[in-house]
Amino acid sequence: MRIGILTGGGDCPGLNAVIRAIVRKSVQSGDEVVGFRDGWRGVLEGDTVPMDLAAVRGILPRGGTVLGTSRTNPYALQGGGDRVLATLERLGVDALIPIGGEDTLGVATKLAEAGVRVVGVPKTIDNDLDATDYTFGFDTALGVATEAIDRLHTTGDSHHRTLVVEVMGRHAGWIALHAGMAGGATVVLIPEQPFDVDAVVEHCQRRFDSGYSPIVVVSEGAKPKDGDWVLTTGEKDAFGHVRLGGIGTALASLIEERTGRESRAVVLGHIQRGGTPSPFDRVLATRFGLAAHDAVHAGETGVMVALRGTDIVRVALTEATAQLKLVPVERYAEVEVFFG
Secondary structure, X not given: OEEEEEEOOOOOOOHHHHHHHHHHHHHHHOOEEEEEOOOHHHHHHOOEEEEOHHHHOOOOOOOOOOOOOOOOOHHHOOOHHHHHHHHHXXXXXXXXXXXXXXXXXXXXXXXXXXXXXXXXXXXOOOOOEOOOXXXXXXXXXXXXXXXXXXXXXXXXXXXOOEEEEEEOOOOOOHHHHHHHHHHOOOEEEOOOOOEOHHHHHHXXXXXXXXXXXXXXXXXXXXXXXXXXXXXXXXEEOOOOOEEEOOHHHHHHHHHHHHHOOOEEEEEOHHHHOOOOOOHHHHHHHHHHHHHHXXXXXXXXXXXXEEEEOOEEEEEEHHHHHOOEOOOOHHHHHHHHOOOX
């Protein structure tokens, strides 16, 4: 069997672990693996690289993806879907394993409907893909954010200033929620719960009054009540997403004005995506890769491998991409106990 693999969307710790697992098991099964460079762009243009044992040796602890990635959307291009189908047929690809988030797997869903044998692997540091308890990359990003908050506590207290930590999270605040709770943040602000500016300032003031300095953790997609997102640009990517950012800086300025205490914003940005994956992410990504290969050999298509409890299961791609997995109200209520 000839299996094609690709990595799409934002880079993510653990991608190489998935690639390695698929290749290692394919070699044992007598399969040939073709890697497409830079996500769906590689499929559109037939840009491939052979993936054998030598190609995956030593990549388990490496961040990023050896195949490269992009946010190319074939269905946003004239005849893009047909070009993808033509490439797969020309190269004799029997099955395709795309590794990505909602956008990458959204394209995979359309290909499955067009008759391609497709098995998806969920990837996103935001942990917002539905139908799986966790996605690999999230644990690593969480560890980076939590370490940053731990370090900022000491410098904040030394200078008697507010530190606003902006983390990734366009629509879902899982990183902010977990990092804020783990790091003992004064306030956590997420996209799912528009925040009251007066309440945020009050929490910060109470923290100052207690003799310590506040730490505010805010998702990039968080917004105030009756307000709008703070955008860095009005540009959109191929999947229609506007680039976000700037809420941390705007919030720090407002808190400084209202409390009379110096405030600084720290934007973690792509630091959360890079570097060595955590042991949890390496293991989860490896299990996903093995399970995806098994699903292909079982004749499955239009499915995604997912984590349910401690088991790896198969779910329909349509179920996984129908909606985002958002932070429920009751989970946010848990962290609210520690505000102020």
